[in-house]
Amino acid sequence: MADNNSLVGGEFSLRQINDRVIIVQILVMIFVFINLLLITTFFKKECFYTTARYILFAVTLLSDSLLLFMSDILLILTFLDFTLQVWLCIIMSVVVLLYLTVTPVTLTAMTLERYVAICMPLRHGELCSTRNTINCILVIHGLSSVPCIVVLFTYFASASLSFYKHYRVCSVEMFILHRWQDHIRSAVHQFYFLMMCIIIVFSYVKIMKVAKAASRENEKSTKKALRTVVLHGFQLLLCLMQLWCPFIETAVFQINFRLFINVRYFNYIMFNLAPRCLSPLIYGLRDDIFFHVLKNNVFCCLFKRNT
Structure with missing residues (x-):
């Protein structure tokens, strides 16, 4: 009787995992398709790739798409219990670890760009020029690579050379061989978390002060800006x-x-997929200029397909 119960429970658990993987595949395909559509729209108009906030928006779309694709591959491999040589897993994990940090750092940079645009409008053209934006993207990737480098260096310091030829199920836990490695990784992430929170809170307080002062002159645009700030803050959170x-x-x-599997699935949906579906909403569909070009792009594609 106990064996039958465990068998039924095992079948239910397996079916539940299957359903979860299928749901993730559907969500990832939808988000990647929307992101690719927005990326093609970005190149349709010159003002998009010469304006700082649109360039940074494109960076978030590219990083989100790449992260969704790579993390989904790792999810499928883990679900199939497929093992890889450690050196190959390291290469794939570098991309995931890097772009996990690129998006929040880029969003923080976008917050600073909005701060300059609203609170320092006379210097916005100088500080947020195309050249400075490209340099900013390099800085973003440099800062985002630090947590990844820390994780990998602590791993290289602990693992033997022969270990890289072993076969393992690829996951972040594979890089934590000792407790002190987990403490170092935690300290780095907490530092990044604190610094980004300080920058975001400072920028939002300044922006909202200016927005309230200008509310009498342009109430409609101010309300829209405040709603964007709220959505942006939620995404960054x-x-x-x-x-x-x-x-x-x-x-x-x-x-x-079993609780670990449930928590990991919830975290993946809530903190990986959800923020990446907000980027198209905040910076794509709610931006009048971008939405107009996107609408024309979609209609042109549908018209060509019908003809």
């Missing part, structure tokens, strides 16, 4: 919470494996 997910999952893993 989800992205920043994502930095804490590995520590929560590590703690839960030591308690109960």
Whole structure:
């Protein structure tokens, strides 16, 4: 009787995991398709790739698409219990670890760009020129690579050379061989979390002060700007919470494996997929100029297909 119950429970658990993987595949395909559509729209008008906020928006779309694609591959490999040589897993994990941080850092840079545009309008053209924006993108990737480098260096310092030829299921936990590595990773992420929170809060307070002062002159645009600020803040909160997910999952893993699977699935949906579906809403569909070009792009594609 106990064997039958465990068998039924195992079949239910397997079916539940299958359903979850299918749901993730559908969501990832939808988000990647929307992002690719927005990226093609970005190149349709010259003002998009010569304006700082649109360039940074395109960076978030590219990084989100790449992260969704790579993390989905790792999810499928883990679901199939497919093992890879450690060196190959390291290469794939570098991309995931890097672009996990690129999006929140880019969003923080977009917040600073909005701060300059609203609070320092006379210097916006100088500070947010195309050249400075390209340099900013390089800085963003440099800053985002630090947590990845820390994780990999602590791993290289602990693992033997022969270990790289072993076959393992590819996951972040594979890089944590000792407890002190987890502490270092936690310290780096907490530092990033704190710095981005300070920048975001400072920028939003300044922006909202200017927006309230100008509300009598242009109430409609001010309300729209404040709604954008709220949505932007919510997206950044989800992205920043994502930095804490590995520590929560590590703690839960030591308690109960089934709970660990449930928590990891929730974190993936809530803090990986959800923030990446907000970018098209905040910076694509709610931007009048971008939405107009996007609408024309979609209609042109449909018209050509029908003809």
